[in-house]
Amino acid sequence: MAKILVIDDDADLSAVMKGVLDREGYIVIVAANGKEGLAQARKEKPDLILLDVMMPVMDGFLFADEFNRDMAIAKIPVVAITSYVESPLGQPVPFDVAEYVSKPIKPKDLVALAKKYIKTDAKKN
Amino acid sequence: MSKREPVPGYIPELKALKVRLSVFVKMRWLVVLGIIAVALFARYVFNIGFQTLPVFIICAFLLAYNLWMYLWNRRLAGEETELVIRRAQISGYIQVLLDLAVLTVLLHYTGGITNPFIFVYVIHTTAASILLTRRRAYELTTIAVGMAALLAFLEYSGIIGHVNLNGFVSDALYQQPNYVLSIIITLAVLTYTSTYITTAVAGELRQQHLKVDELRDQLMAEDKRELERFSGEVANLKEERTRFVRLLSVVAHDLQAPLVAVQSCISYVLEGYAGETNDEQKDWLQRSSRRIDGLLVLITDLLDIPRIELGQLKQEMAEIPLNEVINHSLEGLDIVAKKKNLQLTVELPAQSPVIYGSSRRLQQVITNLTNNAINYTNEGSINIKLTENADEIRVDVTDTGIGIPSKDLPRLFDEFCRGSNVEVKGSGLGLSISKRIIIAHGGKIWAESPLLEDGRGSKFIFTIPKQKLNTQISKN
Structure with missing residues (x-):
C-alpha cells in the first residue's frame, strides 16, 4: 500500500484530502505542521508528501529545507500545495520541491497528482 | 563702508x-x-x-x-x-x-x-x-x-x-x-x-x-x-507601503484559507465522496462553489495591485517569445468559446517576436482581455492578433460583442469600473490590473468601440516597446 503524508494546518482541508485519497486506496497520514510532518516522514517513509506552505510552528519553506538535508528521506517527492497569496510578495520563492499546485485543489486533480507520483498504484487502479 | x-x-x-x-x-x-x-x-x-x-x-x-x-x-x-x-x-x-x-x-x-x-x-x-x-x-x-x-x-x-x-x-x-x-x-x-x-x-x-x-x-x-525631511518621508511612505502589502498578504491568506477549505468540502460532496447527491442538491452546491470561486478571484486580484505597484515585475522580467506567451494564455479559453458557439481565432507572425517582459503577467493580460471578449460576446467571433514593427509589438483582441458605450471608454481601466450596459461579472479589477502590467512594461493599453454601425464590437489593444525598459520599469 502506498503512503501519502499530508502536511497542512487546516484540519478541514486535510480531512478532505484524506477522504479523497483514502477512497483511492492510499494510506494517508496527516501532520498539522512542518515539525510534525518531518517526524512523520522519518518514521513512516511515505511515497509522496503533500505540503502546505503557510503553517504555524514550522512552515513549508523550513520544512523543505530540513527535509532536503536529510538523506534518508530527501528522495521522497514533495508537492507544495499553495495559494498565490501565500508567497509574501507573490514571488515563487526558490523552494526545492517537485511541483507547485495551487489551492483549492479539486478531488479529481488530487487523485491525478497522487497517480502521477505513485506509479505502482496507478496500475492497480 | x-x-x-x-x-x-x-x-x-x-x-x-x-x-x-x-x-x-x-x-x-x-x-x-x-x-x-x-x-x-x-x-x-x-x-x-x-x-x-x-x-x-x-x-x-x-x-x-x-x-x-x-x-x-x-x-x-x-x-x-x-x-x-x-x-x-x-x-x-x-x-x-x-x-x-x-x-x-x-x-x-x-x-x-x-x-x-x-x-x-x-x-x-x-x-x-x-x-x-x-x-x-x-x-x-x-x-x-x-x-x-x-x-x-x-x-x-x-x-x-x-x-x-x-x-x-x-x-x-x-x-x-x-x-x-x-x-x-x-x-x-x-x-x-x-x-x-x-x-x-x-x-x-x-x-x-x-x-x-x-x-x-x-x-x-x-x-x-x-530634502532630508522629504527623503525621510519618502522612505517612511515606502516602508509603510511595504508593510501594508505584507499586512494585505496576511489578511488575504486568512480570508482565503477558510474559503479554500469550504470549496474543498463542497467539491468533496459534489464529487460523491460523501455519498450520492441528487441533481438539485448538486445544483445548489455548484452555485455555492461558483460564488466562492468569485471571492477567491477577488482576493487574488486585490493582492495583484500592490504587488505590481511595488515593482514585483522587475524580478520576473526576461526575454520572452510572445507567440508562446499568447498560446499559453489561450489554453482552455477555446473550450469556453466553443461552449458559447464563438469562433476564437489567433493570428501570430511566422517568427515569434521576443520582448523583455514578465511572461506570467502578460499571459494574465491576454487571458483577461480574451475572457472579457468571450463574456461580452453572444455571437460571432473573437480574434487575437499579434503584430510587430521596428519599435514595438502590438496585440489586438477584437470581438463582435455588445460593445462599450463611448461614455464608459475613459474610465474603463479604472478599478471596479464596469460598462454601463453589462451585468456584474468578475472582480471588476481585471482591466485595471492589465493596465498596470502594461504600464510596468513601458507600454500602452486602450480600447476602441463600437466597431460596427449598430454599436457592437470592441477592440482592446496594447503595445509594448521592444528595447529593454529598465528605467521605466524601475519607476513603477
Whole structure:
C-alpha cells in the first residue's frame, strides 16, 4: 500500500484530502505542521508528501529545507500545495520541491497528482 | 563702508580678485601700446624733443614683467585655496607697486613733473583700491604721491637730471616751486579722493558679496534640511507601503484559507465522496462553489495591485517569445468559446517576436482581455492578433460583442469600473490590473468601440516597446 503524508494546518482541508485519497486506496497520514510532518516522514517513509506552505510552528519553506538535508528521506517527492497569496510578495520563492499546485485543489486533480507520483498504484487502479 | 576685511578662502571674493588681476594684465598690454603710440606721436608729430629710447626700454621691461604676471595668473587659475587668495593679494600689491615705479621712471625720462601724464598715478591708486584692502590702498596711494613728490624734488634740487620736453613746456617750469607744489597737491587730492571713493564702493560691494554668500549658504542649508525631511518621508511612505502589502498578504491568506477549505468540502460532496447527491442538491452546491470561486478571484486580484505597484515585475522580467506567451494564455479559453458557439481565432507572425517582459503577467493580460471578449460576446467571433514593427509589438483582441458605450471608454481601466450596459461579472479589477502590467512594461493599453454601425464590437489593444525598459520599469 502506498503512503501519502499530508502536511497542512487546516484540519478541514486535510480531512478532505484524506477522504479523497483514502477512497483511492492510499494510506494517508496527516501532520498539522512542518515539525510534525518531518517526524512523520522519518518514521513512516511515505511515497509522496503533500505540503502546505503557510503553517504555524514550522512552515513549508523550513520544512523543505530540513527535509532536503536529510538523506534518508530527501528522495521522497514533495508537492507544495499553495495559494498565490501565500508567497509574501507573490514571488515563487526558490523552494526545492517537485511541483507547485495551487489551492483549492479539486478531488479529481488530487487523485491525478497522487497517480502521477505513485506509479505502482496507478496500475492497480 | 566695509568694516570687515575679506575673509581668506572666501571663494567668490577670490574669483573676483583673480578676474581683476587678469583684467589688469590685459590692460597693461594696451598701456604698453598706448605709451609707444603717445611717445612716437609726441616725438615725431608734435616734434617734442626728448629721447624715445628710454621709453622703449621701459616698455620692454613692462612687457617682460607683464608676461610674468600673465603666467603667474594662469598658475593661480586652477587653484582655489586660502593660500592662493593670499598669493593673489600679494601679487596684486606687487603689481601696483611695480606699476608705480615704472610710471615714475617713465615720467623721469619724459619731462618729470612737467609731463601731464603725471596724473596717471590716479589710475594706479584706483586699481589698488579695487584690488586690495582699504589699508593697502591708502598705503599705495601714499607711496604714489611720495614717488611723484620725490621725483619732483630730486629733479628740482638737481640731484638727478631733468629731461625737458623741448617745444612742449619751457625748460624752467620744473624749477618753479609754485608750479611743482600745486601739481603735487593736486595729485595728492586726486589720488586720495579717488582711493576714498573707490574703497568705499569696493567695500560696499564686498559686503554685498558676503551677504549674498551668507544667504546662499542659508538657502542651501534649508534646501538640504527640506530634502532630508522629504527623503525621510519618502522612505517612511515606502516602508509603510511595504508593510501594508505584507499586512494585505496576511489578511488575504486568512480570508482565503477558510474559503479554500469550504470549496474543498463542497467539491468533496459534489464529487460523491460523501455519498450520492441528487441533481438539485448538486445544483445548489455548484452555485455555492461558483460564488466562492468569485471571492477567491477577488482576493487574488486585490493582492495583484500592490504587488505590481511595488515593482514585483522587475524580478520576473526576461526575454520572452510572445507567440508562446499568447498560446499559453489561450489554453482552455477555446473550450469556453466553443461552449458559447464563438469562433476564437489567433493570428501570430511566422517568427515569434521576443520582448523583455514578465511572461506570467502578460499571459494574465491576454487571458483577461480574451475572457472579457468571450463574456461580452453572444455571437460571432473573437480574434487575437499579434503584430510587430521596428519599435514595438502590438496585440489586438477584437470581438463582435455588445460593445462599450463611448461614455464608459475613459474610465474603463479604472478599478471596479464596469460598462454601463453589462451585468456584474468578475472582480471588476481585471482591466485595471492589465493596465498596470502594461504600464510596468513601458507600454500602452486602450480600447476602441463600437466597431460596427449598430454599436457592437470592441477592440482592446496594447503595445509594448521592444528595447529593454529598465528605467521605466524601475519607476513603477
